[in-house]
Amino acid sequence: MASVLFRGIQTRPFLLYPSALLSRKNGVLFCTTKCSQSQTATQENQQTQMKVSPRTHTKKVEKILHDYEAIIGIETHVQLDTLTKAFCSCAYLYGSQPNTNVCPICMGLPGTLPVLNSKVIEFAVKVGLALNCNLSMNSKFDRKQYFYPDLPKGYQISQFDIPIATGGFIELDLPTEYGGGHRKFGITRVHMEEDAGKLLHSGNGSYSQVDLNRAGVPLLEIVSEPDIRSGLEAAEYAAEIQRLVRYLGVSNGNMQEGSLRCDVNVSVRPIGQLEYGTKVEIKNMNSFSAMNRAIDFEISRQVDLYSKGEDNQIIQETRLWEEGAQRTVTMRKKEGLADYRYFPEPDLPEVVLSEEYVDNIRASLLELPEVKRRRYERMGLSMQDVLFLTNDMNVADFFDATIERGAEVKMAANWIMSDIAAYLNNEKLSINEIKLTPQELAELISSIKGGTISGKIGKEILFELISNGGTVKALIEEKDLVQASIPTLLIFMVNIKFIK
Amino acid sequence: MSTRVSFVMGVSSLLQRRCLWSSQWRVRNYSVRSAPLPPDLPLLAETARISLTPKEVEEFTPKIQQVINWFGQLQAVDLQSIEPALRADTEGDNLRNDVPETFENREAMLSAVPSFEEPYIKVPKVLNKE
Numbered sequence: 001m002a003s004v005l006f007r008g009i010q011t012r013p014f015l016l017y018p019s020a021l022l023s024r025k026n027g028v029l030f031c032t033t034k035c036s037q038s039q040t041a042t043q044e045n046q047q048t049q050m051k052v053s054p055r056t057h058t059k060k061v062e063k064i065l066h067d068y069e070a071i072i073g074i075e076t077h078v079q080l081d082t083l084t085k086a087f088c089s090c091a092y093l094y095g096s097q098p099n100t101n102v103c104p105i106c107m108g109l110p111g112t113l114p115v116l117n118s119k120v121i122e123f124a125v126k127v128g129l130a131l132n133c134n135l136s137m138n139s140k141f142d143r144k145q146y147f148y149p150d151l152p153k154g155y156q157i158s159q160f161d162i163p164i165a166t167g168g169f170i171e172l173d174l175p176t177e178y179g180g181g182h183r184k185f186g187i188t189r190v191h192m193e194e195d196a197g198k199l200l201h202s203g204n205g206s207y208s209q210v211d212l213n214r215a216g217v218p219l220l221e222i223v224s225e226p227d228i229r230s231g232l233e234a235a236e237y238a239a240e241i242q243r244l245v246r247y248l249g250v251s252n253g254n255m256q257e258g259s260l261r262c263d264v265n266v267s268v269r270p271i272g273q274l275e276y277g278t279k280v281e282i283k284n285m286n287s288f289s290a291m292n293r294a295i296d297f298e299i300s301r302q303v304d305l306y307s308k309g310e311d312n313q314i315i316q317e318t319r320l321w322e323e324g325a326q327r328t329v330t331m332r333k334k335e336g337l338a339d340y341r342y343f344p345e346p347d348l349p350e351v352v353l354s355e356e357y358v359d360n361i362r363a364s365l366l367e368l369p370e371v372k373r374r375r376y377e378r379m380g381l382s383m384q385d386v387l388f389l390t391n392d393m394n395v396a397d398f399f400d401a402t403i404e405r406g407a408e409v410k411m412a413a414n415w416i417m418s419d420i421a422a423y424l425n426n427e428k429l430s431i432n433e434i435k436l437t438p439q440e441l442a443e444l445i446s447s448i449k450g451g452t453i454s455g456k457i458g459k460e461i462l463f464e465l466i467s468n469g470g471t472v473k474a475l476i477e478e479k480d481l482v483q484a485s486i487p488t489l490l491i492f493m494v495n496i497k498f499i500k
Numbered sequence: 501m502s503t504r505v506s507f508v509m510g511v512s513s514l515l516q517r518r519c520l521w522s523s524q525w526r527v528r529n530y531s532v533r534s535a536p537l538p539p540d541l542p543l544l545a546e547t548a549r550i551s552l553t554p555k556e557v558e559e560f561t562p563k564i565q566q567v568i569n570w571f572g573q574l575q576a577v578d579l580q581s582i583e584p585a586l587r588a589d590t591e592g593d594n595l596r597n598d599v600p601e602t603f604e605n606r607e608a609m610l611s612a613v614p615s616f617e618e619p620y621i622k623v624p625k626v627l628n629k630e
Binding site: 082099107147149205210341344 | 547549586587617619621625
């Protein structure tokens with residue numbers, strides 16, 4: 001098997017690790033909550049897939065693909081990185097002491113009125129445009145009514161029938177380690193809403209505790225079309241949404257913090273059948289790899305029932321993913337569907353967008369991941385390299401800056417993906433935090449290309465540059481590292497011979 | 501405040517639900533002409549978390565029916581050539597800049613909470629959402 005380059009900064013140098021399938025050495029590299037780099041779905045997969053024997057897993061998956069198809073849709077909630085909440089001026093700081101970021105509005109006290117944060121609209125439009133949606137130039141808010149301790153007003157302000165954006169799509173590339181492939185998934189809608197507080201269940205079970213810091217924090221709900229067909233595609237879809245919101249600067253997209261939450265709807269049907277099967281909702285997946293495994297499990301569960309003629313046992317319900325047991329289980333069954341009694345929010349005016357407003361935002365958007373990937377492909381980079389470099393926007397910017405200064409494309413990519421990535425992993429840094437500048441990397445590359453120094457020397461200098469900064473020229477002089485050229489060497493040897 | 505409001509709004513949303521066919525948000529059917537459905541009062545009270553005695557259910561049902569019928573008069577209006585209005589008002593937007601402000605009297609709010617166990621609001625254990 002060809003050696004596999006792991007995508008993303010979080011991995012060890014690719015040279016040391018052959019085939020992903022045969023040797024799943026568990027990397028000790030985890031994305032802690034402090035780490036701002038995105039850990040891709042594949043990397044998480046590789047860390048946890050030790051539990052499932054590759055051969056039985058592949059066999060099972062193959063059987064499923066042959067006879068049935070899975071229809072999967074994903075609802076993603078993205079917490080927006082605004083300074084204040086959606087409808088009041090409270091700040092939101094993750095990790096604050098409970099019930100300190102609160103005011104009468106977000107606590108739902110009588111007599112209060114919501115006032116919309118203009119940034120929320122801006123972020124919603126950004127996401128809508130990035131997802132190639134049609135924007136509703138006029139949209140409204142509605143009340144979604146239900147009773148729950150973390151919902152102070154007894155309703156959530158959301159958008160029901162006129163969301164701010166509809167009918168878009170997202171494109172992504174599946175990792176090469178899993179066969180690669182390009183995918184395009186439809187986006188049904190994007191709408192604005194507010195988050196609820198946090199409900200904690202006490203140990204002894206007689207009461208619960210509520211923290212309203214999070215109540216009123218703005219969310220964007222992104223609903224996909226049921227175009228997704230496997231756990232892998234679902235995990236990559238979620239990873240691309242995360243990449244997108246980070247590129248746009250609207251959210252940090254951290255699943256661990258709860259800034260990115262995904263609920264999945266899964267149904268299966270025998271290939272050739274026109275009607276959809278019964279769909280089952282799955283909640284409580286806390287990582288991309290958990291999504292992948294949960295969905296694959298659920299597909300197996302449903303197909304299993306179909307194959308035994310017991311598909312009537314698949315009921316429309318919500319199931320929870322149990323990370324420990326690696327299975328989905330029924331939540332306590334509800335009676336009937338929820339009736340949210342939606343009606344237009346009387347306390348908020350229409351959201352009106354002007355063409356000018358939208359055009360300004362469109363013009364301000366930076367190059368998005370999909371466009372960047374296609375551009376890097378045209379530059380001649382392999383898909384592995386493309387996926388690595390575009391995963392983190394800061395890395396892509398560093399790479400672009402380096403080649404702008406004349407560095408050769410493939411060499412720049414290699415340096416970033418191997419030595420620099422290794423350093424970043426070990427020191428748990430982001431590429432913005434090292435002392436190496438794109439200018440100096442370009443200088444280093446041209447020095448090696450021009451023969452001034454060898455590749456080996458280059459590596460030494462690189463380490464120095466990353467940790468302490470400085471310039472390539474200065475370091476070469478300082479350490480007297482100029483590589484002797486062949487003609488000089490020959491003259492030297494000839495001279496010696498004559499002296500002898 | 502909120503339970504009574506939600507009760508009344510529940511009634512009006514009954515009307516709305518007839519227009520938004522089976523909670524499928526995409527479809528808006530404005531051409532409904534038939535008489536409104538009789539209200540299911542026990543269900544309505546349940547969703548609004550208001551307890552009613554059987555006597556009250558019997559008493560209130562025709563009254564609520566009258567309210568619905570009163571709104572139902574609007575169905576006589578020909579809307580074929582009218583652009584749907586999203587909302588009743590025409591005031592324009594009311595937006596706030598994204599600038600944080602700390603609420604000064606947090607202590608007063610928290611001390612008004614019936615059951616507060618520092619730093620959390622203590623509530624009965626509720627497992628299922630509605």
